[in-house]
Amino acid sequence: MNFQDELKKRTEEIEKVLESYLPAEEGFARTMAQAMNYSVLAGGKRLRPMLILETLRMFGGEEKLAYPFMAAMEMIHTHSLVHDDLPALDNDDYRRGRLTTHKVYGEAMGVLSGVALLNYAYEVMFTAFDLKEAQGNQACVIQALKVMSHKTGLYGMLGGQSVDVENDGKPMSREMIDYIYENKTSALIEASMMTGAILGGASEEEVSVIEKAAGNIGLAFQIQDDILDVTSTAEELGKPIHSDEKNHKTTYVTLMGTEKASQQVKKLSDEAVELLEGLNKKNEFLFTLIRELVGRRK
Numbered sequence: 670m671n672f673q674d675e676l677k678k679r680t681e682e683i684e685k686v687l688e689s690y691l692p693a694e695e696g697f698a699r700t701m702a703q704a705m706n707y708s709v710l711a712g713g714k715r716l717r718p719m720l721i722l723e724t725l726r727m728f729g730g731e732e733k734l735a736y737p738f739m740a741a742m743e744m745i746h747t748h749s750l751v752h753d754d755l756p757a758l759d760n761d762d763y764r765r766g767r768l769t770t771h772k773v774y775g776e777a778m779g780v781l782s783g784v785a786l787l788n789y790a791y792e793v794m795f796t797a798f799d800l801k802e803a804q805g806n807q808a809c810v811i812q813a814l815k816v817m818s819h820k821t822g823l824y825g826m827l828g829g830q831s832v833d834v835e836n837d838g839k840p841m842s843r844e845m846i847d848y849i850y851e852n853k854t855s856a857l858i859e860a861s862m863m864t865g866a867i868l869g870g871a872s873e874e875e876v877s878v879i880e881k882a883a884g885n886i887g888l889a890f891q892i893q894d895d896i897l898d899v900t901s902t903a904e905e906l907g908k909p910i911h912s913d914e915k916n917h918k919t920t921y922v923t924l925m926g927t928e929k930a931s932q933q934v935k936k937l938s939d940e941a942v943e944l945l946e947g948l949n950k951k952n953e954f955l956f957t958l959i960r961e962l963v964g965r966r967k
Contacts, residue, residue, distance in 0.1 A: 704782035728869025820860035829853030855887025
């Protein structure tokens with residue numbers, strides 16, 4: 670298997686799924702739809718929907734059942750980026766190599782289109798009940814919806830974001846940084862892989878293992894983001910570098926230095942792969958994807 674070729678192919682497949690669920694740019698609210706679509710179609714790794722699909726494949730589930738959740742997850746993730754970039758938060762002008770949503774459509778539309786993406790994600794997820802693949806699997810769809818909503822809200826991504834904003838520029842303990850990372854970043858990775866497992870027919874015990882492995886992956890992913898903010902270039906990242914330093918953010922790099930932070934990334938990712946391999950399920954692409962994340966330059 671040539672990993673890069675497979676990655677490109679699967680990313681293109683995911684792009685088609687996303688496009689099929691985007692709102693039509695018409696009517697009086699077309700500017701909102703345009704802003705939503707501008708944000709979602711800005712590119713990116715499509716990591717979270719990919720994790721949903723690849724985890725479902727690992728358990729042998731019906732792939733079309735994952736499609737609404739894949740599109741919804743990318744909308745949820747994109748909503749968080751749109752709001753992260755706003756003047757009230759990180760005040761960034763560029764994201765994924767082009768102007769951020771609020772720089773193109775204005776701050777008010779940045780706020781509104783971000784909220785609309787979050788709401789639209791749930792509308793899309795509920796369409797899973799209309800699929801023929803959902804017949805006999807409705808309990809799994811309900812469980813996946815519960816996981817997605819829980820990991821997105823107060824006890825997940827938004828909770829982590831709130832603590833991050835509240836402590837912006839202040840010195841933070843390792844415990845608080847872990848809380849922020851485990852919720853702001855890991856929660857959506859966990860939701861993605863758990864959703865894939867649930868829709869794929871995994872047992873409760875297997876879903877629990879997936880959650881733990883995904884938590885490690887999410888934490889490793891965020892620490893690597895800290896490292897890239899220091900070691901990468903703006904061209905590679907598609908966004909400004911040294912933003913953590915500019916915003917006086919405490920990160921794993923500021924706490925323990927680049928070398929030890931890198932060691933932590935490897936430790937977490939190795940543990941995640943070990944947990945997944947312990948399930949005795951095969952998905953070579955998924956395991957390689959997780960390993961590749963730790964060495965990424967963007």
